Amino acid sequence: MAGMDALRATGSHLAEMYARAAELYGGLPAFATRRARGQWTPVGFRELFENGRALATALIELGVxxxxxxxxxxxxxxxxxxxxxxxxxxGAADVPRGRDVTDAEIEYILRHAGVRVTFVETACLAQRVSKLRGKLPDLDEIILLEAEGSAPDGTRRLGDLVARGHELRAAGDRRVEERMAGIRPDDLFTLIYTSGTTGEPKGVMLTHANIMSQMENIGMEIRCTDRVLSILPVWHVFERVFEMIAVSRGCCTYYTSPRHLADDLTDVEPTFMGSAPRLWENLHQRILKRVRETHPVRQVLFHTAYFLAHYYKESVFFLTHRQLSLRRRGALWRAGAVAFHVLRWFLLLPWYGFFNAAVLEKLRLVVGGAFKGSVSGGGALPREVDQFFNYLGIPVLEGYGLTETSPVVAVRTPAKLVIGTVGPLIPRTEVRIADPETGEVLCPDPACPHGGRGRRGEVEVRGPQVMKGYYRNPEATKAALRDGWFRTGDLGMMTFNDCLRIVGRLKDTIVLSSGENLEPVPIEARLNQSPLIEHAMVVGQDRKFPAVLIVPAAEAAESADGELPERIGAEIRARVSVAGGFKAHELVRDFRIVVEPFRVGAELTNLQKLRRHVVTEKYSDLIESMYAQDTQRKERKP
Amino acid sequence: MMEIDRELLNAGEQALLAVMILIIMFGMGASLTPRDFREALHRPKGMAIGFLSQFGLMPVIALGLALLLRLPPPQAIALVLVGCLPGGTTSNMFAYFARGSVALSISMTAASTLLALVFVPALLNLYASGFAARIDAEMLAEGAEGFVIPHVNIIVSLLLVLVPVAAGMVLRRFSPDWAKTAEDTAAFMGIVVILFLIASVTIRHGGLFLQTPGSVYIAALGVSLAGFLFGYGFAALWRVEPRQQRAISLETGIQNTPIAFAVILLSFEEPLRSQMLWLPILYATSVVITSSVVTLYFRRTGRIDDEIYRNSRVHRRLFGADYRTPYPEAVVPANLKRHLPRIHAEVVERSR
Structure with missing residues (x-):
């Protein structure tokens, strides 16, 4: 058994790791592709590596x-x-992007990165890239990934290149080995463009050393008997790291899609999965719906089971130091709490044991029944959803990171599964909490009684996973990296049991629960042009849609009397529209009027810029009311 | 000897117990299909080892404990009876969580329930006649009528117990959904009734816990533990697959106690009935705890081989029945190596 845990393909760069994995795992399935329900095609580690090596040979011949x-x-x-x-x-680096990339993005990214050779997934995408050739003088070769579909002239096919590479290898071509020997840990393995705050995407330079450190330091117990289900886009570094970890441990990755997820969860019985909050929200809804549709007796059994699980697990979490600990507590308080939880744990144990076996296990089968853990990233998990799954016995390990940190900075582990936090820092990673305005370090601060735990500020990260910089963008790099510390733009704090808790964002970008990014500033700028509106602030972080808080202009408020809300509503619809150049997910769906004007020094900085976290905190109830329907649906809970 | 001055259970409680037996056996039937009986034939080795362990080892363990602890004859007969019982649905649930072969557990439960008709009376005759003779002598000495083990009554009560099982199977045939509900409700009812009976016995016969000699507690607790231990060792000796070893171990130690209640209630007269009932009640309570502990232990030790088994099963289901997962040498634990080809070849196990 020690033998199994020790099995791990490593190296100083990805190419070396790929080669080692092929040696170690040979014919074990590395990736599996779905043909139809319950019918999958596996490809082994050795086969994949040999084809990859052939492709590399053909790429070298193409002049890469x-x-x-x-x-x-x-x-x-x-x-x-x-x-x-x-x-x-x-020995090259890829510049990945999903199929939903816009023409403008293709043009910007391929030109900025100086791409000569590009892979495209579909014939349709090949057409689009082909049409842009005029604007991309560097672009020489387009290689089509999918085997079917008619490719436009001048497009190569992946299969042909692999075949050509095998011929060359058979004839003794060993240039790949030379290339591999020349790869340094400091070389890029990927250049990922993120939609930046200023509108122009920034190219995040991630090195082999970055990703190898992630594979080393993320303490996930994945082995060759595990199964990883892949649902998030692989061009996001989060999913990619997960797949790389799977390769290094000899574990098979199964590609699913949102449409087939429900079936594939029960067919594949995954043991790990990289996931996003939206997925858990959907699953939560589906489980509750299923429960509502069952026989009344079973409903009662479910509600009893969840009730018991909730209080039982809450006590277990408390007794194993996995409770959210935001304050330092006195000894007396702690002794009392421990006594209470021990008693409650003991009283609930037999009942929980029975209901866990008879009822909850069947619910766990909805997700295959084999989960050891699922890492959720890319946004905050709503608290009730987080509790629901963890109390049910489906460990959801929320993590935290950004593309710039390749990505994992902190992640919950089964031993430190603290709901409400993103877990402890991964090894060899440092985090400090800094005052966003003065830059003063608030935590760790030896002068402070508890080392500065519990104080809020901007999260800054230093460690082997921090990017090399933004490609051809020294100003942005300088603004983000200071003495090796990367400024995340997120507000956070360290809890008293040394977990990181993220409380909001300093940077303006809003990430919806669907994972789509939107910039509030252009929307607000458009709204602020209205004579009726003094200030507008867009909200929607981790929500399903964006909404806006409006401070009406003083004159308008006086003149418009009763009709003000209607007129502002019409104004918003007219100004923030698809016709007006906004994307569908940027359309503001609800608004609330704030009576008290924003003041400099409170809600506004000296430069009249919004202090978003202040407004968000002050008007949290008002904001909540816009999403009340949304949460009500969620909260019709056990 | 422990004396129970009044009846251990009054008429109401006995009726409750009877209803519980009915419900539990009905729930057991609801979890079974004719396929489970047929499938027993597909695992001849596991079934044979399991059968020997269940009807060969376990009654001897019970007899040995009764002699070793010098139990009074009524309790000794009760203990031997517990040892001769077939398995129940509880063992299937524990096998599931202990990473044991659920299919084997279900097949063993199904087969042993049928075989019990023959084996329970035969084994009782073999192992309990000595104790019965002592009771007989005592009763004659007191001037009462003599005592013999009521074989006919026992067979009749075993037959009666099978009626709700059959009814449950009929329900399963026509409405699997309702059958599922019945199964869960039955298990829950079982726990509630047992706890209620213990509480009510405690209230009415407060001193009973103190009067009960330590040997009875040891017997109730030890019989399941010894069953797990010897069952596991026996299966390991015959080198059956690790998952089957765990299933056989649990199946050996966990007995279908409601059948004991039925046999005692329907076949034995007072005061023997009350003297005998207490031990199975204690056993039914303690077995939940001992099997939970053993299950947790098996969950831990069986993790690796179960993961390999499960992974291979998923691979065969998704990649085709001919697919063989080529695990690297270092990964497969020694006790699993010789079973890999057969694990690969085995029919896809039905999920719980």
Missing amino acids: GAREHVGLLGDNRLEWILADYGVQLC
């Missing part, structure tokens, strides 16, 4: 140089990972 940037436009599929193998094995 070491450290060159190769485009990779597409979503999760076997050919994506094969293309990645090819790129890594020839």
Whole structure:
């Protein structure tokens, strides 16, 4: 058994890791592709590596140089990972982006990254890139990933290149081995463009050392008998790290899609999965709906079971130091709490034991019944959803990170599964909490009684996972990196049991619960132009849709009397529209009027800029009311 | 000898116990299909070892404990009776959580329930006649009528117990959904009734816990533990697959106690009835605890082989029945190596 835990393919760069994995795991399935319900095709580690090496040989023949940037436009599929193998094995770096990329983004990214050769997933995407050739003088080669579909002229096919590579290898071509020997840990393995705050995407430079450190330090117990289900886009570094960890441990990754997720969860019985809050919200809804549809006796059994699980697990969490600890408590308080929880634990144990076995296990089967953990990232998990799954016995390990930190900074572990936090820092990672305005370090602060725990400020990260910088953007790099410390733009604090808690965002970008980003500033600027509106602030972080708080202009408030809300509503619809240049997910769906004007020094900085966290805190009830329907649906709970 | 001055259970409680037996056996039937009986034939080795362990080892363990602890004859007969019982649905649930072979557990439960018709009276005759003779002598000495083990009554009560099982199977045939509900409700009812009976006995016969000699507690607790231990060792000796070892171990130690209640209530007269009932009640309570502990232990030790088994099963289901997962040498634990080809070949196990 020690033998199994020790099995791990490592190396100083991804190409080396890929080669070791092929040696160690040989014919074990590395990736599996769904053909139809219950019918999947596996590909083994050795086969994948050999094809990847052939592809790399063909790429070298196409003239792809070491450290060159190769485009990779597409979503999760076997050919994506094969293309990645090819790129890594020839010592280049890929520039990934999903199928939903816009023409403007393709143009900007491929030009900025200096891409000569790009992979595209579909024939349709090949057409689009082809049409942009006029604006992309550097672009020479387009390689189509999918085997079907008619490719436009001048497009190569992945399969042909792999076949060509095998011929070359058979004839004794060993240039791949030379390339691999030349890869340094400091070389980029990928260049990921994120939609930045200023509108222009920024290219995040991540090195082999970055990703290898992640694979080393993320303490996930994944082995070759595990199964990882892949649902998040692989061009996000979060999902990618997960798949790399799976490769290094000999574990098979199964590609699913939102449409088939429900079936595939029960078919694949995954043991791990990278996930986003939205997924758990959906599953939560589905489980509750299923319960409502069952026989009344079973409903009663479920509610009893959840009730018991809730209080039982709450006590277990408390007794194992996994409760949210935001304050330092006195000894007396702690002794009392321990006594209470021990008693409650003991009284609930037999009942929980029975209901856990008879009722909750069947609910766990909805997600395959084999989960050891699922890491949720890319946004905050709503508290009741978080509790629901963890109390049910489906461990949801919320993590925290950004593309710039490749991505994991902190993640809950089963031993430190503290609901309400993103867990402890991963090894060799430092976090400090700094005052967003003065830059003064609030935590760790030896002068402070508890080392500065419990104080809020901007989260700054230093560690082997922090990016090299933004590609060809020294100003942005300088603003983000200070003496190796990366400024995340997130507000957070360290709890008293040394977990990181994220409380909000300093940076303006709003991430909806769907994972879509939107910039509030352009929307607010448009609204502020209205004669009726003094100030507008867009909210919607981790929500399903954006909404806005409006401070009406003083004159308008006096003249408009009773009709003000209607007129402002019409104004918002007219100004923030698709016709007006906004995207569908940016359309504001609700608003509330704030009577008290924003004041400099409180809600506004000296430069009249919004202090978003102040407004969010002050008007949290008002904001909540806009999403009340949303949460009500969620809260019709056990 | 422990004396119970009044009846251990009054008429109401006895009726409650009877209803509980009815419900539990009905729930057991609701969890079974004719396929489970047929499938027993697909695992001849596991079934044979399990059968020997259940009807060969366990009654001897019970007899040995009764002699070793010098139990009074009525309790000794009760203990031997507990040892001769077939398995119940509880063992299937524990097998599931202990990473044991649920299919084997279900098949063993199904087969042993049927075989009990023959084996319970035969084994009782073999192992309990000595104790019965002592009771007989005592009663004759007191001038009462003599005592013999009521074999016919026992067979009749066993047959009666099978009626709700059959009814449950009929329900399962026509409405699997209702059957599921019946199964869960039955298990819950079982726990509630047992706890209620203990509480009510405590109130009415407060001193009973103190009067009960320590040997009876040891017997009630020890019989399941010894069953788990010897069952596991026996299965390991015959080198059956680790998952089957765990299932056989649990199946050996966990007995279908409601059948004991039925047999005692329907076949034995007072005061013997009250003297005999207490031990199975204690056993039914303690077995939940001992099997939980053993299950937790098995969950831990069986993790690796179960993960390999489960992974191979998913692979065969998704990649085709011919797929063989080529695990690296270092990964497969020694006790699993010789079973891998058969694990690969085994029919896809039905999920719980």
